[in-house]
Amino acid sequence: METLERILSAHPFFNSLGEEYLPLLVGCASNVRFHVGDYVFHDGEEANRFFLIREGKVGLEVCAPGHEPITVHTIGAGDVLGWSWLVPPYKWHFDARVLEPVRAFALDGKCLRAKCEEDHDLGYALMKQVAQITTQRLHSTRAQMLQIYDAWRLLAEGRS
Numbered sequence: 001m002e003t004l005e006r007i008l009s010a011h012p013f014f015n016s017l018g019e020e021y022l023p024l025l026v027g028c029a030s031n032v033r034f035h036v037g038d039y040v041f042h043d044g045e046e047a048n049r050f051f052l053i054r055e056g057k058v059g060l061e062v063c064a065p066g067h068e069p070i071t072v073h074t075i076g077a078g079d080v081l082g083w084s085w086l087v088p089p090y091k092w093h094f095d096a097r098v099l100e101p102v103r104a105f106a107l108d109g110k111c112l113r114a115k116c117e118e119d120h121d122l123g124y125a126l127m128k129q130v131a132q133i134t135t136q137r138l139h140s141t142r143a144q145m146l147q148i149y150d151a152w153r154l155l156a157e158g159r160s
Contacts (some may be wrong), residue, residue, distance in 0.1 A: 004026055004029060004031070005022060005023065005026045008022065008025070008026060008029055008052070008105055009022055011052045011054070011078070011105065012078045013052050013129065016129070017126070017129055018125060021122050021125060021126075024115050024119065024122060025112070025115075027111065027115075028107045028108045028111035028112050028115065029105050029106070029107050029108075030105070030106050030108075031103070031104075031105060031106075032051070032102075032103075032104050032105070032106045033101070033102065033103055033104075034056070034058075034098040034101070034102040034104070035098060035101055036098055036099065036100065036101060037098060038097070038098045039095060039096065039097050039098075040058060040081065040082075040096040040097070040098065040102075041082070041092045041095070041096050042092060042095050043062075043063070043092055043094055043095050044092065045091065045092050046090060046091060046092075047082060047084035047085045047091055047092045047109060048085055048090065048108065048109045048110055049082065049085060049106045049107060049108055049109055050080060050081065050082040050083060050085050050086075050106075050107050050109060051080070051081040051082055051104045051107075052080055052081075052104055052107070053075055053076060053077055053078065053079050053080070053081055053102060053103075053104045054077060054102075054103045054104055054105065055077050055100075055101070055102065055103040055104075056077065056098065056099075056100040056101050056102030056103060056104075057074055057075065057076045057098075057100040057102070058075045058076075058081055058096050058097065058098055058099060058102060059071040059073070059074050059075075059096070059097050059098075059099050060072050060073040060074070060075065060094045060095070060096055061094060061095040061096070061097055062094060062095075069095060069097070072094070072141065072144075073137065073140065073141065073144075074099065075096075080130075081096060081104070082096070083130045083133065083134060085109025085112070086109070086112075086113070086126070086127070086130055090109065112126070
């Protein structure tokens with residue numbers, strides 16, 4: 001039988017996070033499942049967890065009044081969902097809706113923040129991981145915006 005620590009350690013999030021931190025994080029982790037159409041969280045709600053996706057897909061959505069939600073990014077197996085648990089005021093800035101059944105680890109943000117206060121090396125290691133993920137997502141969003149702009153420009157020029 002596999003332990004939570006063993007399964008958790010296999011997630012790519014831990015590839016460059018020191019092994020010495022894993023036992024600390026296991027105490028904040030639980031297994032979760034979500035079904036298609038479920039919302040993992042909503043914009044404006046308290047952000048008190050983050051998720052290491054094992055299977056499935058989640059769409060990050062933004063809502064504009066009078067319009068259908070727009071998926072701005074899709075999170076899949078091996079990805080991390082949510083970093084708002086780490087930065088005050090600890091509120092979500094998107095909706096996260098399940099697109100394919102999800103199995104994930106949920107890590108309790110309050111538990112992690114307390115452990116980071118006790119062990120600043122852990123806090124620094126987590127901040128570096130989150131900063132790297134944030135940077136990757138910003139680059140991805142930039143590329144997506146450029147594609148949208150290019151398509152819009154072609155339409156505006158009548159060259160669809």
